[in-house]
Amino acid sequence: MSENLKYTAEHEWLKIEGDVAIIGITAYAQDALGDLVYVELPEVGRKIAKGEDFAVVESVKTAAEVYSPVTGEIVGVNDNLSDDPELIKKSLDEGWIAKIKVDDPAQFEDLMDKASYDKFCAEQD
Amino acid sequence: MAAERDVQTMIDTAAETSSHEGARGLHYEENLLWEKERGDESGVDFPDIKGIDLRTGVPERGAIGLPQVSEPQVVRHFVRLSTWNYSIDHGFFPLGSCTMKHNPRLNEKVARFPGFAQAHPLQPVSTVQGALKLMYELQDILGELSGLPAICLAPAAGAHGELAGMMTIRRAHEAQGNTHKKIVLVPDSAHGTNPSTAAICGYTIKTIITKETGRLTVEAFKEALGDGRDVAGMMVTNPNTCGLFETDIQEISDLLHEAGGYFYCDGANFNALVGKIRPGDFGVDVMHFNLHKTFSTPHGGGGPGSGPIGVTEELRSYLPVPVIKNESGSYRIENERKESLGRLKGFHGQFGMHVRALSYILSHGADGLKQVAEDAVLSANYILSQLKDDYHVPYAGPCMHECLLTDKVQKEKGVTTLDIAKTLVEYGMHPMTVYFPLVVSGALLIEPTETEGKDSIDHFITVMKHIAEETKAGNTEPFHNFPVSTPRRRLDEVKAARHPRLRWKPE
Numbered sequence: 001m002s003e004n005l006k007y008t009a010e011h012e013w014l015k016i017e018g019d020v021a022i023i024g025i026t027a028y029a030q031d032a033l034g035d036l037v038y039v040e041l042p043e044v045g046r047k048i049a050k051g052e053d054f055a056v057v058e059s060v061k062t063a064a065e066v067y068s069p070v071t072g073e074i075v076g077v078n079d080n081l082s083d084d085p086e087l088i089k090k091s092l093d094e095g096w097i098a099k100i101k102v103d104d105p106a107q108f109e110d111l112m113d114k115a116s117y118d119k120f121c122a123e124q125d
Numbered sequence: 126m127a128a129e130r131d132v133q134t135m136i137d138t139a140a141e142t143s144s145h146e147g148a149r150g151l152h153y154e155e156n157l158l159w160e161k162e163r164g165d166e167s168g169v170d171f172p173d174i175k176g177i178d179l180r181t182g183v184p185e186r187g188a189i190g191l192p193q194v195s196e197p198q199v200v201r202h203f204v205r206l207s208t209w210n211y212s213i214d215h216g217f218f219p220l221g222s223c224t225m226k227h228n229p230r231l232n233e234k235v236a237r238f239p240g241f242a243q244a245h246p247l248q249p250v251s252t253v254q255g256a257l258k259l260m261y262e263l264q265d266i267l268g269e270l271s272g273l274p275a276i277c278l279a280p281a282a283g284a285h286g287e288l289a290g291m292m293t294i295r296r297a298h299e300a301q302g303n304t305h306k307k308i309v310l311v312p313d314s315a316h317g318t319n320p321s322t323a324a325i326c327g328y329t330i331k332t333i334i335t336k337e338t339g340r341l342t343v344e345a346f347k348e349a350l351g352d353g354r355d356v357a358g359m360m361v362t363n364p365n366t367c368g369l370f371e372t373d374i375q376e377i378s379d380l381l382h383e384a385g386g387y388f389y390c391d392g393a394n395f396n397a398l399v400g401k402i403r404p405g406d407f408g409v410d411v412m413h414f415n416l417h418k419t420f421s422t423p424h425g426g427g428g429p430g431s432g433p434i435g436v437t438e439e440l441r442s443y444l445p446v447p448v449i450k451n452e453s454g455s456y457r458i459e460n461e462r463k464e465s466l467g468r469l470k471g472f473h474g475q476f477g478m479h480v481r482a483l484s485y486i487l488s489h490g491a492d493g494l495k496q497v498a499e500d501a502v503l504s505a506n507y508i509l510s511q512l513k514d515d516y517h518v519p520y521a522g523p524c525m526h527e528c529l530l531t532d533k534v535q536k537e538k539g540v541t542t543l544d545i546a547k548t549l550v551e552y553g554m555h556p557m558t559v560y561f562p563l564v565v566s567g568a569l570l571i572e573p574t575e576t577e578g579k580d581s582i583d584h585f586i587t588v589m590k591h592i593a594e595e596t597k598a599g600n601t602e603p604f605h606n607f608p609v610s611t612p613r614r615r616l617d618e619v620k621a622a623r624h625p626r627l628r629w630k631p632e
Contacts, residue, residue, distance in 0.1 A: 032566055034541075034543070035618060035619045036619075037618075037619050037622035037623050038622070038623070058622075060618040060619060060622055061559075061560040062560060062563065086619075
């Protein structure tokens, strides 16, 4: 499974299933945000461009936008987060934010794998 | 999870206690006035008239939902509530970037002079010449201190001043036909009000990256500027929110001006510069003053803010109204000007704050104001020098009027910025600014101000060192639970954010 996981410099993880990416935020981002109080989810069917923000994660410290690392269309959102934002921290299966169907799967090639993401995080502190 | 349950139990216990009238020692729990009423008490002895309002002759209205309580109940209610408050008059309040300093009582005395306190904004100007002269003199002095000669006192607070300032810039661009200029450059360490102000004015925000150095660099600025064709201006706080002076600001403002942009300076930290240097001299075109920070007028619940703006001679005609004019010793209010962006506030601004600010300025004098800046910088550097070996310092000092630390070292043992802040409450102090600026993780932004004596600063340092030493030794448990001696212990912030009780309703 891990070979299908990709990461971004904005601290998102992507689980790739064909041309669909399931997106959430990484442990690093969760830790930086602290206790979560609210997640604003996008509408299903919305087209988004790479670099555009599509969700907002709000914690007791701050509110952070979640940026899309790919261009495509929102094909699913995790409605459970509306009632329980802290689910984001549980697991990939419970804590995902949105599913994005990408226009071109070649976009995934630019993303980081686990080793390079871990290295990136280590450099952040 | 165990810790979470403990916090919950504490809140439940506290909530249960607060539903009873009662006291711990001399500390009173206090119900709402609505919960106190028995239905038969009144603070006023009204004549017994039924049915008709004698004055207007119309039928009287029914109950309007005010609690029926006596005057002593009302007085005790508010006095008891006031004892739950914390203010600069209680103790140390090192809230970074907020400049919580002592409000000299001389200012209060002057503000209570009947000619100032009882003047009505609609009085004929011939009867309020003294008040207008005061405003004119404040305009004049703010112009002198900032190097920005044209002043409008009207904006009601800092963020309102920012809005007035950015609207002045927009007005100038419109008048010059520069409507294509749609981008405003803002560093990543800026106060949140900067980008939001620019956005409200219809501008697109482009971020200048400062994260690596904590300061603006010419290189990072050039990258954000690009060819500069569409850049309307830049909003910069100097010293910035990391407590650092922007050393390259002269070169950056020259580059911005060459590209036809205006330099907006957020004056929130002007208390570090006042009397020493003038923002107009390092290229600022527009800035706001926080009279309630730099010039000590009460704030943080103690009074309204006040955010006058100053602009260059070139931008004078676009300033909002009203502006006070002096026509050979006779003062008038300029309420209209063709090029002006117009009026942003009723009447003339926070006049009571104008009185206090001028009182502060004149009682300090030029040498005193200079010392204000010097002592503010000295206090912050003293703290930095004492704590630099105990806490992570993200950007090397010396700093200006505030110093920035982080929880990086303590976090390894599980003690976070939030724990440190809550521990300060346990030790009788207001916390510093936490988790801001956003460019560092776990920020602790400390501004002692010049009005704090060495004893109280040393007490703060002692507590901060104690936290660091105990954390290092692994005795971290108490820090997760503090405060425990306060009327309410550590609150459940998630619950407060997700399920706030904003309004009382009958059971």
